[in-house]
Structures are given as structure tokens and as C-alpha cells.
Amino acid sequence: MDENGFYELFLGAWLFVGLVAAGAFVGDRLISYEAAAKLSSYARQARGRGWFTTSRLLLAASSGRLPAAYVQAEIAMALYYEGRVEEACRAIDDIPVFEEPSGEFALYVVNLLVCVDVAAGYYKRALSRRAAWSLAQNDAILCINEAEALANLGRWEASLAHTRRALDTGDALARTGAALHGTWVLASQERAEEARALFELACENDLPDDFRSEYHFAEAFVRLAEGDPAAARRAVLRGDAVAQRASSRRNALFLLGRIAAREGRFEEALARFEEGARHVFRGQGGDGLLAWGDTLASLGRAERAAEVWRLVTERDPESYTAALARERLG
Incomplete structure (x- = not known):
């Protein structure tokens, strides 16, 4: 239209x-x-x-x-x-299951x-949704969404398995979505070559406008894994320029914080992290908050780092990052 x-x-x-x-x-x-x-x-x-x-x-x-x-x-x-x-x-707390739940x-x-x-941040509930509806189909997009829940729980291989199922579909949107999610998982584990290969399968034009930013954010993660923070910064700025969801704009701030820290621009990094933490979107995001706390700790600001790690456990309690934050808190 x-x-x-x-x-x-x-x-x-x-x-x-x-x-x-x-x-x-x-x-x-x-x-x-x-x-x-x-x-x-x-x-x-x-x-x-x-x-x-x-x-x-x-x-x-x-x-x-x-x-x-x-x-x-x-x-x-x-x-x-x-x-x-x-x-x-x-x-959606009391959402009803309507007739013909397998359609x-x-x-x-x-x-x-x-x-x-x-x-x-309700990853366990996300993974239980399909059972209540008795879905007969194994939709590729649902696999990708569940893969994201699994990744946030730290179940990396299960997440990648879901991603591979979605990659086999004939749906261009699903293939690109799966490639981008797999890129994020692999790059987060510093598996740069695998992440780059998967990213090359993605096509920005396959995405609706409100998800275009994710293409650039995935590229930023690859660039970071490859050791090129300057290119990662440019990718984030491209993604932020087309972002439409509040979550995307918040995630851009956390990513810019990571990049600035990698470049040794620590005061800028702390400012970006704090701006992200204060953003109106407060869901998910434990990985960004954890990176903020770790940056503070590396600068010797232990008390403030502990406050931020506690924030991880409060805002994203089900995530693997919350478990890491608890370990850091002792």
C-alpha cells in the first residue's frame, strides 16, 4: 500500500x-x-x-x-x-484460549x-505458551521467538537448535530472523567466524520496518566479536536511526555502552549504560546491565558495581545474566 x-x-x-x-x-x-x-x-x-x-x-x-x-x-x-x-x-495475564486452538x-x-x-523477561512462561493452545504446527517464527527465550535463559545450544529449524523454512522473513538471532547468540559467545557466516544469510529487505534495526544490531555484535568496535558503532547508529520500538532504542544505548567500553572510552560507556537503564523500556536487558556493572568493577567502583548487579537480579531475574550477577555479588 x-x-x-x-x-x-x-x-x-x-x-x-x-x-x-x-x-x-x-x-x-x-x-x-x-x-x-x-x-x-x-x-x-x-x-x-x-x-x-x-x-x-x-x-x-x-x-x-x-x-x-x-x-x-x-x-x-x-x-x-x-x-x-x-x-x-x-x-495478557488472563487471556482466554479460544476455539480451534490448533489453527x-x-x-x-x-x-x-x-x-x-x-x-x-518471562522466558519460562514464553516457553510454556504453545502447550496451553495445543498447537499442531511448528511455525518458524514461533521457533525464533522461543529461541530468544532459550538464549536469555542461557540455554545456548537449545536456542541454536530452534534457530536451525527456522532456517530450513521457505519463508524469507523467518530465515532472516533466524539468521539474525543465531548471529547474536554466536557473536555473544565470541564465535566470530560462525556468526559472520550466519549473518551473511540475512537480508535486511526481508524484515518489516519495525524490525530493520535488528539487522544492524546483529552486525554490530559480529563486528565486536571480530574486534572492530568502530564498525560496530557505525552499525548501531544505523540501527538506531531506523528503530521504531522502544526496546530497540534502549538496546542501542546498551550496545553503544559496550562499544565505548571496548574502545577504552569509559566515561562515555558509563553514560550510555546509565541512559539505557533509565530508558522507559525496562524489560529484558540483563546483559546490558551486567556489562554496566562489570565496567564499573573494572574501574574500581565496587560499591556502584554491586548496586548495578543487584539491578540485574531485580529487572531480569530469570535470565542467565541474573545468575552471573548473583555470583559477582557473592
């Missing part, structure tokens, strides 16, 4: 929401299932462009005709994109739930 076409649809959707809010019609009589599905599609497009309030309003207008679980999951995703992770989790519609909902769980 071109830009003008979207704006026309956007304006029409707003007018529709206004009519409903004004009570001009009874919602159940006005909107059909097909119209509700269209509105939810526009809501996803609005979310991808960073129009979070619009996205939630459009979803609210489509509720009543679509399964409640679907609407709740989409609302949670909009909140997560905005950085309101706690609210996103509350939106594609249910698979889509489970993927959203896993995304929100991982963003919030």
Missing part, C-alpha cells in the same frame, strides 16, 4: 472510531467480522509506524467481533512497542504472547 492510500484508510478508521465513541450507532450492528478484521489489520500497520494510540483505538473498535484473545494480544503488542511492558503483561489464527496469537513474555 502506498503512503497516500494508508493515510486515507487511517482517516477513515479514525472517523469510524469517532462515530462509535459518539454513540451514533450500536457497535454490534455497525461492524461486521470482515470490517473488524480490516480494522485490526490497520491497527498492525499503525503499530509498525509507531502510532501506538491509534493502534489501540482501532483494536478497541474491532473488539466484539474478533476473538478476545486476539484483540488482547494485539493491544499488548502495541503497549510493548511503546515501552509499557508492565501494562502489556497485564493485558493459524491461534498460532498468530501465541506468537504475540511469546513476544510480550520475552520482552518482559
Whole structure:
């Protein structure tokens, strides 16, 4: 859809929401299932462009005709994109399992739930989601989302196994997503050659706009593993320039902190880490906080380092980085 076409649809959707809010019609009589599905599609497009309030309003207008679980999951995703992770989790705390739980519609909902769980640091819950829905399909995108949960738990080989399953799919988006996740895992373990080979399989154009930043962040991790922090910095800045999700902007700050520390620019590194810690997005992120604490410790600021390591255990308690922080705290 071109830009003008979207704006026309956007304006029409707003007018529709206004009519409903004004009570001009009874919602159940006005909107059909097909119209509700269209509105939810526009809501996803609005979310991808960073129009979070619009996205939630459009979803609210489509509720009543679509399964409640679907609407709740989409609302949670909009909140997560905005950085309101706690609210996103509350939106899916009591999410119902609707009929035909093995269908594609249910698979889509489970993927959203896993995304929100991982963003919030609920990795174990993310890995348990598919069981409650009796999913018959082994979707590649779900494998990638579960791989991220496994990696945050420190289950590296299991995470890479999920990634390999997703790489075998015919879906270009899934292949690139899997390649980028595997790149991050391998680069984090300083397996630079393997990470580079996997990164070369990724194609930025396969990604939707709201995930383009991840391509550049994965490249930054490869560059760091290869010992080229200057190139890593350039990659992060490219990713930050196209970032649309609050989580991506926070992650850029933590990455810049790592890079500055690697270059020996410690005061800049500490400033970046602190800015990341204060960012509105507070989910996940234990690895960035741990790097902050470790940088402080390397500079002899033991008391402050201990405070930051405790922050890791508070904000990302299920993660492998929380276990490392506890070890450092003794």
C-alpha cells in the first residue's frame, strides 16, 4: 500500500472510531467480522509506524467481533512497542484460549504472547505458551521467538537448535530472523567466524520496518566479536536511526555502552549504560546491565558495581545474566 492510500484508510478508521465513541450507532450492528478484521489489520500497520494510540483505538473498535484473545494480544503488542511492558503483561495475564486452538489464527496469537513474555523477561512462561493452545504446527517464527527465550535463559545450544529449524523454512522473513538471532547468540559467545557466516544469510529487505534495526544490531555484535568496535558503532547508529520500538532504542544505548567500553572510552560507556537503564523500556536487558556493572568493577567502583548487579537480579531475574550477577555479588 502506498503512503497516500494508508493515510486515507487511517482517516477513515479514525472517523469510524469517532462515530462509535459518539454513540451514533450500536457497535454490534455497525461492524461486521470482515470490517473488524480490516480494522485490526490497520491497527498492525499503525503499530509498525509507531502510532501506538491509534493502534489501540482501532483494536478497541474491532473488539466484539474478533476473538478476545486476539484483540488482547494485539493491544499488548502495541503497549510493548511503546515501552509499557508492565501494562502489556497485564493485558495478557488472563487471556482466554479460544476455539480451534490448533489453527493459524491461534498460532498468530501465541506468537504475540511469546513476544510480550520475552520482552518482559518471562522466558519460562514464553516457553510454556504453545502447550496451553495445543498447537499442531511448528511455525518458524514461533521457533525464533522461543529461541530468544532459550538464549536469555542461557540455554545456548537449545536456542541454536530452534534457530536451525527456522532456517530450513521457505519463508524469507523467518530465515532472516533466524539468521539474525543465531548471529547474536554466536557473536555473544565470541564465535566470530560462525556468526559472520550466519549473518551473511540475512537480508535486511526481508524484515518489516519495525524490525530493520535488528539487522544492524546483529552486525554490530559480529563486528565486536571480530574486534572492530568502530564498525560496530557505525552499525548501531544505523540501527538506531531506523528503530521504531522502544526496546530497540534502549538496546542501542546498551550496545553503544559496550562499544565505548571496548574502545577504552569509559566515561562515555558509563553514560550510555546509565541512559539505557533509565530508558522507559525496562524489560529484558540483563546483559546490558551486567556489562554496566562489570565496567564499573573494572574501574574500581565496587560499591556502584554491586548496586548495578543487584539491578540485574531485580529487572531480569530469570535470565542467565541474573545468575552471573548473583555470583559477582557473592
